[in-house]
Amino acid sequence: MSAQILTITSGKGGVGKTTVAANLAAALAMMGKRVVAIDADIGLRNLDVVMGLENRIVYDLVDVVEGRCRLRQAMIKDKRQPELYLIPAAQTRDKNAVSPSDMVLICDQLREEMDYVIIDSPAGIERGFRNAVAPADKVLVVTNPEVSAVRDADRIIGLIEAEEKGPGQLILNRVKPAMVGRGDMLSVDDVLDILAVELLGVIPEDERILVASNQGLPLVMHGVNGASAGEAFRNVARRLEGEDVPFVELVQKQTFMSRLRALMNGQ
């Protein structure tokens, strides 16, 4: 059994790469998978904070690359899930401390022991991005339903194709169904229309994501059922496992008649 290596990237910053990485890693671990998350954002590490493991860091990715510790020593065991690990980024170095071939080497070592390796890519298209993508079996592109984020996702997909990592799969994050319904936000179809890649998940905007990140407890671990964003992340994890999970229709389709009726009711 060999691990699947997933890289989570976006091009644009702030679309929710780290949130997706943390929740996806947690969701897969909760399904009984052995998962290691790697923070490839050297110099701007976040994944440890979102996963609530910051205070346990002793060694980091750069320490492994530069031979100051064994790979096992840099793998921080999660507080809640027994088979969830984190390899944190170094905060005091920069992207050049690691090379794409270092990443390939590390992931090859992890392949035998794990089911999933999830790499959180930094924003941008430079060295850090190339480090993150180099070992990937599959690239998950995160974007938001806004024009600039979609533009960057398009660029990223082009770069992934150039690296022969396939077209990638899309996770559309922070969708506000009400706004889409009013026509004020790009819909899932609008985004797919431009990017023309396979859709892996649609994550609705959810205030609890922010709260969960601040607490260092990924939303999927909150155990609240019906938490829509959490549910969406679990669905992504199930789809990765090969399950055919239907997409929840987020938007109540406004037909002409329903709009007319609303108009007549003075709404």
Place this chain on the structure above:
Amino acid sequence: MGRQIEIKGNRDGLLIRVTDHPDFAVYEGLRRELDKKRDFLQGSRIALEIGRRPMNDEQLAGLQALFDDQGLTLWAVIADDSETREKAREIGLATRLSGSATDLEGNAMATVPNGKDSGTKELPVANALFLHETVRSGRSVVHEGHVIILGDVNPGAQVIATGNVVVWGRLRGMVHAGAGGDSAAMICALDLNPTQLRIGDQIAVAPDDSHAASVPEQASVRDGQIVAEPWRH
């Protein structure tokens, strides 16, 4: 009445243009001219421009023989009449000058003495680039010749060609056709919704009220302006 026969040098050899005035006797006129300039023409490759004059295969073969007799090679016949062009191709003659009308730096590569003809603006088929993929943001496709894309051109991508550009898909990025100054170039797309279009030296920006109907359209320069209209054949 202007000169009935003009001879001009170009990169591919010599270009001879004969007037397409119906009263002009092509064979006689050419034979006289070739005899007169025998020394100058010696061993040249000749492209012959016959304008609107229609010619059948016999007449074209006669032309070939005429040049052969003088030890010259007729390699291309440039005609406005499409049937004549087809006939010429059938007997193994080229119907276009090689290379594009202009290269990327805007230098004329194969000029036509009389600029009114549009038949010579076509580029050789071999000079077309065919892409079966989506051209995504950040990509830049630059080509000397025509570009045909089977896929979308996304916003943030650019396609620059000295010839025409055909997008069998959605055009939402920037396309520059006729880069180098050919304002006769055109741009076609199944869904023409670009951030910007350039043809020759003209630049057009998509109108703010983005079009509703998605029908195939073609854009070309008319009266010094880029206009887009529904595609028709």
